[in-house]
Amino acid sequence: MEKPKTTLSRSEFLKRTGLMTIGGGLLGLAACHSSPQQTGSSSQQAAPSVASSSAQVAVAGGEVVEDPTHLPRVAADPSKLPPSPTYNSPQVHEVHLTVEETLAELKKGVIFRFMPFNGQVPGPMIRVRQGDTIDLHFTSSKKNKYPHNIDFHSVYGTGGGAVALTVGPGQTKHIRFKVMYPGAFIYHCAVPDLDMHISSGMFGMMVVEPPEGLPPVDREFYIGQHEVYVKPPVNDHTEALFDMESMLQEIPTYVVFNGAFNGLTAERYGPMQAKQKERVRIFFVNGGPNLSSSFHPIGNVWTHAWRDGGLANSPEKYLQTINVPPGSCAVVEMDLPVPETIHLADHSITRYARQGLRADIVVSGKPVPDIFNDHP
Ligand SMILES: [Cu+2]
Structure with a gap:
């Protein structure tokens, strides 16, 4: 089936929208795909804007999209992750990762150019066992404009x-x-330009299980946090450009789980689901590129937590908040004795309250008034 056309040329767009040029042209289109080295850190900011009572205030924008509803989802499904290895002798794995620079809606009305591995943020979770060998093939789509590569923290080399x-x-x-x-x-x-690329979603997780494996749990989730630096969109059909200035100051516009503003909640792709009395495990990766996460489950506690993903160590117990530096991971578990909605958060809490960092786990079951009673 033919894929619906999602982008328009500038002239087509102008014709269809009747948008008038201001001061000799729609501003900023020329700046849209320049790399930071080509433009300098502030040249995109330098595009003049026109402010008067009768004219629109124009800001720099990138590619124009005819129908943003046809843009792909890049938010990884947190419930889709590989199972724990069950084999007993070392294996060889063929792993294929591809990056394709992809326009997607960071939030409704904000189109952003992601750099997702295999079309998802975070990139696919690779799950193997200590002593395994990986044949890793990395491809850059011919549609890309930037060079790319991969640094695996699980690799000597x-x-x-x-x-x-x-x-x-x-x-x-x-x-x-x-x-x-x-x-x-x-x-x-x-x-x-790794900071820009990671901020565009170019990170993921490899889990190397110890020979004895991990303790069994009832359910697992895979979540990545990262921050996005983006200029205000011209409109909801135009790519919002990367903001190098705000990245230099480490003041992100958004901080998100799985590449979407409040993405793992009812307002976007829906919450995660679990059942009372289960034990759930979360594989958590913080891409950064710059901010640490104070990862906290509102309404619960990390029953077990492997700080920095250090699975060779004994887990810490009953931590309320675990610090996860950029470029690191945590493996955490929760028990679910009562039905509730758990809000996952970074307890640098403005990110949760205002910047898009929300993910919910809805725990179904029967109330246990002995443990929690909201009508005593
Ligand atoms: Cu890259």
């Missing part, structure tokens, strides 16, 4: 593989490595 995996548009590279130590580890793009 220069740049975590990044040097050998640096690809231009249309290229594929291949490395083979053995995972020598257990834990949950981030992988991320590591080109010179």
Whole structure:
């Protein structure tokens, strides 16, 4: 079936919308795909705007999208992750990762150019066992404009593989490595503009389970946090441009779970679901690129927590909030004795209250007044 056309040329768009040019042209279109080195850190800000009682205030915008409802979802489904390895001898895994620079709605009305691995943020969770070998193939879509690569924190080797995996548009590279130590580890793009690329969603997690495996749980989720630096959109049909200035100051516009504003809640892609009396595990990766997460379950506690994804260690118990630095992970578990809605949050709480960092787990079941009674 033919894919619906989602982008328009500038002239087509002007014709259809009747949008008048201001001061000789719609501002900023020329700036849309320049790399930071090409533009300098503030040149995109320098586009003049026109403010008068009769004219629109124009800001720089990127590609124009005819129908944003046809843009793809990049938010990874937190319930889709590979099962725990069940084999007993070391295995060889073929893993294929592809990056394609992709317009998607960060939130309704804000179109952002993501750089997702295999179309999702965070990138696919790779789950193996200590001693396994991975044949890793990395491809950059021929539609891309930027160079990309991958640094795996689970790898002994220069740049975590990044040097050998640096690809231009249309290229594929291949490395083979053995995972020598257990834990949950981030992988991320590591080109010179890595902060921009990670902020565009270019990170994911590799879980290397210890030989004895992880304790069984009833349910697992996979969640990635990162912050986005983006200029105000011109309108809800135009790509909002990356904001290098705010990234330099580490003042993000949005901080999100799985690449979407309040994405894992009823207002967007829906909450996660669990049942009373289950034990759930969350594999959590903080892409950053710059902010630490104070990861906290509102209405619950981390029954077990492996700080920094250090699965070789005994888990800490009953932590309320776990610090997860950028470029690191945590593996955390919760018990669910009562039905409730658990709001996952970064307890740098403005991010939760205002910047889009919400994810809910709805726990179904019967009230246990002995433990929690809201009508005593
Ligand atoms: Cu990249």
